[in-house]
Amino acid sequence: MTLAALQTALAKILTDETLRGDFLAERATTVRRLDMSVEDAAALIEIDTFGLRNFADCLRRKRILDVRKVLPLTCQVLGDEFDRLLRTVIEGPPRAGRHRADAAALVCCLCSSSAQVPIQATWIADLARYEMAFVTAGTTGTCCILRCFRFPVAAIAGAVLSGRTPGRVAPRTSIGLWLRLGRKKRLRYLLLN
Secondary structure, eight states, X not given: OOHHXXXXXXXXXXXXXXXXXXXXXXXXXXXXXXXXXXXHHHHHHTSOHHHHHHHHHHHHHHHHHHHHHHSHHHHXXXXXXXXXXXXXXXXXXXXXXXXXXXXXXXXXXXXXXXXOOOOSOTTHXXXXXXXXXXXXXXXXXXXXXXXXXXSOHHHHHHHHHTTOOOOXXXXXXXXXXXXXXSTTSOOEEEEEO
């Protein structure tokens, strides 16, 4: 039995909800699709259902918690809707860049004009993009990031930080610039309204 093959198959099952459902419904058929030896397949078939589901749920909760830390203001504003939306974009194995990549996928979902997002406040996508720009700038060496926002994101962020949830926010174009001239240099940030 090769440990690497077993770990790879188990990782796929734990992170892919569709594959996990197939595996739990019909283990033998699903294991054949995973291209593994008979010994490895037999070991995988014997895995405890409760433990498998429990561990998969733990992995998903950890991914959600990590993204909450990356986008804390967006999470605060969206409340329970944050987790629901995030679950729709983190299907499958973790992306390269882990929680930052999951956060970027959520921001893309919020910004998508075709997204079926039942959100009252249209400024939330701008807030998420604003937070993501700080994350991107903070994880690169030399960078120059320019973002245009439809709403006054600094005022929105300040309100959320102080515990207020902005209701209706009038559109007012803002332009943000993040600049760093080397990994050890200080990040500079400028927002123009």
